[in-house]
Structure formats: C-alpha cells, structure tokens
Amino acid sequence: MQNETVIVLDFGGQYNQLIARRVRECNVYCEVMSYKNSIEKIKEKNPVGIIFTGGPNSVYDEKSPHYDKEIFELGIPILGICYGCHLMAYSLGGHVDTAPVGEYGKTEITTSDSLLFDGVDKNTVVWMSHTDYIDKIPEGFKITAYSKDCPCAAYENADKKLYAVQYHPEVNHSIQGQQMLKNFLYNICGCKGDWIMSDFAKRSIEALRNKIGNGKVLCALSGGVDSSVAAVMLHKAVGKQLTCVFVDNGLLRKNEGDEVESLFRKQFDINLIRANAQEKFLGKLKGVIEPEKKRKIIGEEFIRIFETEAKKIGTVDFLVQGTIYPDVIESGAGDAAVIKSHHNVGGLPEHVDFKEIIEPLRDLFKDEVRQLGIELGLPEKFVWRQPFPGPGLAVRVIGEITEDKLAILRDADAIFREEIANAELNKSINQYFAVITDMRSVGVMGDSRTYDYTLALRAVTTTDFMTADWARIPYDVLEKASNRIVNEVKHVNRLVYDITSKPPATIEWE
Ligand code: XMP
Numbered sequence: 001m002q003n004e005t006v007i008v009l010d011f012g013g014q015y016n017q018l019i020a021r022r023v024r025e026c027n028v029y030c031e032v033m034s035y036k037n038s039i040e041k042i043k044e045k046n047p048v049g050i051i052f053t054g055g056p057n058s059v060y061d062e063k064s065p066h067y068d069k070e071i072f073e074l075g076i077p078i079l080g081i082c083y084g085c086h087l088m089a090y091s092l093g094g095h096v097d098t099a100p101v102g103e104y105g106k107t108e109i110t111t112s113d114s115l116l117f118d119g120v121d122k123n124t125v126v127w128m129s130h131t132d133y134i135d136k137i138p139e140g141f142k143i144t145a146y147s148k149d150c151p152c153a154a155y156e157n158a159d160k161k162l163y164a165v166q167y168h169p170e171v172n173h174s175i176q177g178q179q180m181l182k183n184f185l186y187n188i189c190g191c192k193g194d195w196i197m198s199d200f201a202k203r204s205i206e207a208l209r210n211k212i213g214n215g216k217v218l219c220a221l222s223g224g225v226d227s228s229v230a231a232v233m234l235h236k237a238v239g240k241q242l243t244c245v246f247v248d249n250g251l252l253r254k255n256e257g258d259e260v261e262s263l264f265r266k267q268f269d270i271n272l273i274r275a276n277a278q279e280k281f282l283g284k285l286k287g288v289i290e291p292e293k294k295r296k297i298i299g300e301e302f303i304r305i306f307e308t309e310a311k312k313i314g315t316v317d318f319l320v321q322g323t324i325y326p327d328v329i330e331s332g333a334g335d336a337a338v339i340k341s342h343h344n345v346g347g348l349p350e351h352v353d354f355k356e357i358i359e360p361l362r363d364l365f366k367d368e369v370r371q372l373g374i375e376l377g378l379p380e381k382f383v384w385r386q387p388f389p390g391p392g393l394a395v396r397v398i399g400e401i402t403e404d405k406l407a408i409l410r411d412a413d414a415i416f417r418e419e420i421a422n423a424e425l426n427k428s429i430n431q432y433f434a435v436i437t438d439m440r441s442v443g444v445m446g447d448s449r450t451y452d453y454t455l456a457l458r459a460v461t462t463t464d465f466m467t468a469d470w471a472r473i474p475y476d477v478l479e480k481a482s483n484r485i486v487n488e489v490k491h492v493n494r495l496v497y498d499i500t501s502k503p504p505a506t507i508e509w510e
Helices: 016-025 039-044 069-073 083-091 177-188 197-212 225-241 256-267 278-285 291-312 325-332 336-343 366-375 392-396 403-422 475-488
Strands: 005-010 029-034 049-052 078-081 095-111 123-136 142-147 154-157 162-165 217-220 242-248 271-276 318-320 356-358 431-445 448-461 492-497
Touching: 005 016, 016 029, 016 177, 039 069, 049 083, 049 177, 069 083, 078 083, 078 177, 083 095, 083 123, 083 162, 162 177, 197 225, 197 356, 197 366, 217 225, 225 242, 225 256, 225 318, 225 366, 242 256, 242 291, 256 271, 271 291, 278 291, 291 392, 392 403, 392 431, 403 431, 403 448, 403 475, 431 492, 448 475, 475 492
Parallel strands: 005 029, 005 049, 049 078, 078 162, 217 242, 217 318, 242 271, 318 356, 448 492
Antiparallel strands: 095 123, 095 142, 142 154, 154 162, 431 448
C-alpha cells in the first residue's frame, strides 16, 4: 500500500529539506521535487498535499521560477511558503510589491480563524525573511494573519484548499510553526500520519536493490555513524555484492578498530577488508608537528591504501558515500567546500573505477540518520557515537605524534568518555574528548616529584559544529574524570578543562 504522499515543490529556498523533515516529523511521507518537474510528474505521485517552498527570487524577476497554473485547479491542497506564497498570489491574480521596509527575524503576527491556526495562539511569533509582500490577494481569498509591517502574513481560500504564509513555519524560531504545518497536513490534507522511519528504510533498500542489480559495491567504512548506517543499508539491499574497506590508520580511539571489525564482520556478516596500516601512517607522520601537514599526509595515505585495497576486489560499479544533508549544504556553499575537503579525509579516490556514487542518506539530517541506524539494527552505542574527525587522534596529539603519546591519550580519553556516559551526559554534550598537549610540568605523587604531560579535556554543546559552546559539566564529574586519569594513566600529572567557545577557538585543538 502506498503511503499518503506530500510533495515539497522546491523553488530554490534554503529551507526546502527542513520543510521535508518537518513533514516527516508529522509521520507523513514526503518528497522534495524541483519546480522543473512537469505537472504530469506531480500527478503521477498522487499527492495528498503540496507545499511550495520559499526561494531567493522576486516573482517579477525575469528568471524567477513559475509553475503551471493548472496546479491550483487539481483540488489538491497547497500551502505556499514565502516565495511560494507570493507565487500563489501572483498566479491567481493578486499583486505582489516590494515593501519599503523588509521584515527579517522574529515577528509577532495576529492570526484569525482558520484551520491552519487550529490550536495556535491569537498572537504568535514567526520567522520572517522577505522584502516583497502581497498588497492585493486574489479574488475569493481572505487574509488570516497580519503583522505590524505586513498586512498579509497569511491568506487562504478554504473552499479551494489553497493556503499561503509569508513567514517560515518550518524554522524553530516560528514558535508554533510545527503546529501550523501539522494543521495543514492533518486538518487540510486529511493525512492520518501513516509514515515511520522503517518505511524509509524499506523503500530505500528496495530502490537500492533495483538500481544496483548484480553490480559490485564498494564502501569506505570509517566506523562513524553515517558511513556505518550507509553500509548496513547497502548490505541489506545487496548483501555480499557489497565490500567495505576499513582503514585502520593507528589513530583510532581505544579498542575502536576491533569494535568496528567485530560489529560489521560478526554481527552483520558484511564483507569487510580491514587494512591494518598503522605503521605506514605513523611512519609518514614521524617528526611532523604542523597540523595542516598532518592532515594532508593522513588524507593522502588514506587514498593510497583505500585504492590498493579496492584494486584487490576488481572492478566496482558503485561507490557508497555516507553524505548527509548538512554535508550537501556545506559543499554547495562557497568557502564551506574548502573546509569540507579537509574534513572528509581522503575525499574521492582518483584511481578506483566506478560507474556511479551512491549516497543513500543524502536527504536526511543527523538525528534522522541515527533513528534509521536504530531501525536497521545498529547498536545504540554506535548510533549515538559522537563525531570523530577523519585524521583521528592525530589532531588531538599536539606536537609530534608518537606511540607513547597516543597510548596515554587513548587511555585518558576512554576514561573521560566513560565518566561522561556514567553521568548520562553523552547525549546532551555533542562532542567530548581528551587532548594531549606537548607540555610537561612538575607534580608530586606520593613522595616523589613527577615531570609529566598535561592533558586537556574538551567538551562542547553545538547543533551545527560551526559554532559551539563549552559544556558546563558538573564539577564532580570533572573531578572524578581528573582523579581517575591521573591515577590510572601513567605519565599524566595535570588536567585542564578547556573553557573556550567556538569561535574564537575551534572544537579540535589542531
Ligand atoms: P573544528 O575543530 O573545525 O571542528 O571546530 C568542527 C567539527 O569537525 C570535526 N573535524 C574534522 N572532521 N576531518 C573530519 O572528518 C577533519 O580534518 C576535521 N577537523 C575537525 C571536529 O571533530 C568537529 O566535530
């Protein structure tokens, strides 16, 4: 049976996938389609509702995207958001003008009686971001909300099930925005909410199976959440046609290599090649202290080893990447792409022949990927892993990387993580780890003088990892971690806690 489907018709707005995600949060299946798709394509999907997204243009721009007016005659409920709201007015005989003052940011609107505002306060705060506004609504429509600077913040023709809002209900700043979207889906489109994440998994696995046929698939497995979820999904789709290559670069956390291997080989029975390249990496890194140089060496070495392993399995048809939606946005945006290239260690291997890249998580947000991971049977512990940088512990060992420093760091880091988990802070703190500095200082242990390493503990809260705040960990948790580390890990006699936010610091120390 087909799920009830909502189409998010994309006019180039920055929040298009966020709208899709909000619809999924209401347990309604939805697909984002570009406005470049014909109306016939939309009809084929048999949607119960359509949402027009925002977009950067003015409806009067020559290049602005328009749509076949027939869409308003299909009897399918439509919700126009921002540009979508202008387009609806413009297409149906209303008028859009450029306002003398734009409205940006949190704005209070006053709502009136409408199915869209069921359960919504009369005065409620929404997120506005526009200069154009509607100065004349189409005939047969009525205005249902206004703000101080915007006489038409929402309008509708309830008989025709056409609704439009000037603001962005999908962003968190619109306090009751989710309620409005839910109202559209349930009250207006008549959705029942028959979609759950396991449907996404089923659908995607089936689609992957059809696409891949008898082809061979290669996946670079890092052990991180995204590549793990992608690998398991592919494995469910094509089983032994998939080979995963896991490069152990000697810069992983305590027991990490073995845990990854055991999970994928034993629990999932995935074809896994573990390339034990610890010595190669550490050899190349010998004497190197400059952080960017470390990254470059690791990136290049990763590609070399991945290629060598890939060649052993012969021709591959598809290469899997665990790209998720926030990566897609980052790579698309100017400078962000540059940041990304060093973040995604290795990038794409040049000498592995394959027909196509497969990115099964491309439309999902991180928390949805975690949800999917649980759905696919990955253990909680794996699914809730914090992000771990591609260059691994190399960027947490300040100065030269040596086996000794790595061993100290691994033990200390494991204790810190354990204490964070014991205090049940592991889901609320987004990243937490230890760093070994290149500094030694004097201490006293028993009756003896010590001259040992200073380690730092770093813990941050963040939603996007572009900015971050240092986590206010309770003192007793810090105390316990500190005591345990100096007592249990040799050659550490001093612990400091990093209390800088990002900016001006970064999350990693290198
Ligand atoms: P920074 O240190 O730039 O880190 O504040 C932001 C986030 O990115 C991770 N990070 C990396 N991830 N390769 C990666 O795959 C890298 O070179 C890299 N550097 C930083 C970092 O752990 C944090 O989550």
